[in-house]
Amino acid sequence: MSTSELRHIGLNLGATDAATHRQAGNDVFGFWVFLMSDAVIFALLFATYGVMLSATAGGPTPAAEYKIGPAFVETLLLLTSSFTFGMASVAMKQGTGRRQLLGWMAVTLMFGAAFLGMELHDFATMFGDGAYPTRSGFLSAFFALVPLHGLHVFFGGIWIIVMMLQVLVFGLDARVKINILRLGLFWHFLDIVWIAIFSVVYLQGLIR
Amino acid sequence: MSGPNAGKGREIRSYAIGYVLALGLTCLAFAAVRWPTFAADTTLAIVFGLALLQMIVHFRFFLHISLSRSSRDDLQLVLFSTLIVALMVSGTLVILFNLRERMM
Numbered sequence: 001m002s003t004s005e006l007r008h009i010g011l012n013l014g015a016t017d018a019a020t021h022r023q024a025g026n027d028v029f030g031f032w033v034f035l036m037s038d039a040v041i042f043a044l045l046f047a048t049y050g051v052m053l054s055a056t057a058g059g060p061t062p063a064a065e066y067k068i069g070p071a072f073v074e075t076l077l078l079l080t081s082s083f084t085f086g087m088a089s090v091a092m093k094q095g096t097g098r099r100q101l102l103g104w105m106a107v108t109l110m111f112g113a114a115f116l117g118m119e120l121h122d123f124a125t126m127f128g129d130g131a132y133p134t135r136s137g138f139l140s141a142f143f144a145l146v147p148l149h150g151l152h153v154f155f156g157g158i159w160i161i162v163m164m165l166q167v168l169v170f171g172l173d174a175r176v177k178i179n180i181l182r183l184g185l186f187w188h189f190l191d192i193v194w195i196a197i198f199s200v201v202y203l204q205g206l207i208r
Numbered sequence: 209m210s211g212p213n214a215g216k217g218r219e220i221r222s223y224a225i226g227y228v229l230a231l232g233l234t235c236l237a238f239a240a241v242r243w244p245t246f247a248a249d250t251t252l253a254i255v256f257g258l259a260l261l262q263m264i265v266h267f268r269f270f271l272h273i274s275l276s277r278s279s280r281d282d283l284q285l286v287l288f289s290t291l292i293v294a295l296m297v298s299g300t301l302v303i304l305f306n307l308r309e310r311m312m
Contacts, residue, residue: 090220
């Protein structure tokens, strides 16, 4: 096995850290199993949402509740955070210094927090309009799907903080590097789920 | 491609290309809905098409999924999961929409 070989999907450490690179193959594969089972959960919630879309029970409709501006800005925030985490991954892999790695992770965390803040504000507005989960089948499906993604982002944010602390305490040893690889996959995966939410939930609901 | 994911410059450029492409696709989908120019059905098809494209961009440039010979186990896992998801989602939609039609 040479170090120039791809051992798993995602950013490979390769020759920059040969020993960790060999170990990463199994570890990252396990994480992909988790990600894909998570994808199945989200996919079925999407299917439920699609079925429930017209079940508004005389209550708030998608077109009345969704605001295209905030949803678009949230998409840009999450997309940018995905890019900044990519930069963090490259900094980690290429060993360009801990400060650069921590900086990019902090920027990612900020974008994630801004995203969550906007999303919570959206939900609060919806609750204020009488659009709460028990109002109709449509709203139940909406609040099962979208906040679940928000919860993932929240725990992803906590994970970023934990990893920043691990980098500070343990330095960049094999375990920390592989954890950051996994965190990167998780964060990029959440971005993909959000693209589906933006298109299937928000844009579809707002098409006239 | 020499070595996994190539050198530093290539890596940064890959993320940057992915970011710009994803940004463009998001803006296109947003514009299609914000300033409607087509019929509703056509717009929906465009939005879904752009979303699918953008997911492929994310998988390619952010998650580095490639069809190269190594890392085949992972690729099979992802492809199999995609198959499962497609079966379950399309099955759910077909059955439940059919059920609703019969009950109306």
